[in-house]
Amino acid sequence: MELKPKYNCNLCPRLVDYRKANQQKLTNYHNAPVDSFGGIDSRLLIVGLAPGLKGANKTGRPFTGDYAGDVLYSTLIKYGFANGSYAQSKDDSLKLIDCRITNAVRCVPPKNKPIGSEIKSCRTFLNSEIKSMSNLQVIIALGVTAHSSLLACLKLSLKDNAFKHSVIHKVSNGNQSFKLVDSYHCSRYNINTKRLSVQMFENVFELTTKLLNSNE
Ligand code: SF4
Numbered sequence: 130m131e132l133k134p135k136y137n138c139n140l141c142p143r144l145v146d147y148r149k150a151n152q153q154k155l156t157n158y159h160n161a162p163v164d165s166f167g168g169i170d171s172r173l174l175i176v177g178l179a180p181g182l183k184g185a186n187k188t189g190r191p192f193t194g195d196y197a198g199d200v201l202y203s204t205l206i207k208y209g210f211a212n213g214s215y216a217q218s219k220d221d222s223l224k225l226i227d228c229r230i231t232n233a234v235r236c237v238p239p240k241n242k243p244i245g246s247e248i249k250s251c252r253t254f255l256n257s258e259i260k261s262m263s264n265l266q267v268i269i270a271l272g273v274t275a276h277s278s279l280l281a282c283l284k285l286s287l288k289d290n291a292f293k294h295s296v297i298h299k300v301s302n303g304n305q306s307f308k309l310v311d312s313y314h315c316s317r318y319n320i321n322t323k324r325l326s327v328q329m330f331e332n333v334f335e336l337t338t339k340l341l342n343s344n345e
Pocket of ligand 1: 134138139140141144145147160234235236247248
């Protein structure tokens with residue numbers, strides 16, 4: 130059974146303080162751990178960094194409401210991993226298809242930067258989620274933090290599995306075996322600095338579609 134954080138999870142003191150301050154200031158925001166989106170029976174899991182203050186922390190759905198979500202959801206629709214309309218709201222008609230989205234850290238961190246102890250604490254939930262996905266075939270790690278936290282879940286070393294955009298790592302976890310695909314995070318910063326283009330991001334989903342369609 131998947132272990133999920135409680136609404137008032139208090140494992141990360143700094144993030145709890147930040148959450149409480151946001152609850153005072155941003156009263157119409159979600160301001161709590163953000164649950165994963167998509168079915169637990171999906172074959173694809175996408176792991177981002179953490180909720181954005183005015184994105185998932187506002188709307189309560191991963192990647193929903195900010196620039197990164199605009200890029201991610203239009204790509205998912207294009208490659209058949211979502212249908213309906215994405216309207217930057219939890220109440221839009223968007224549905225994920227064979228795909229689930231989560232974050233390495235489920236509470237919004239100050240300046241979008243979680244610290245090591247927070248990533249480690251929240252890994253408990255990521256680890257449980259992976260183990261609960263019995264059909265899992267591919268995980269896309271968006272950025273180095275997601276990649277590193279996933280490796281820690283799988284007890285693999287960064288030295289043997291360095292982060293590299295569009296690289297496939299064949300991994301196993303107990304009875305599960307699947308592919309870990311790396312991608313630069315689809316953040317506004319990465320797109321603006323040209324570290325990542327929309328085409329590069331789409332290529333990752335093209336690769337993922339091929340992996341899911343092959344029996345390797
Ligand atoms: S980041 Fe994760 S572990 Fe930390 S308080 Fe939020 S839900 Fe709990």
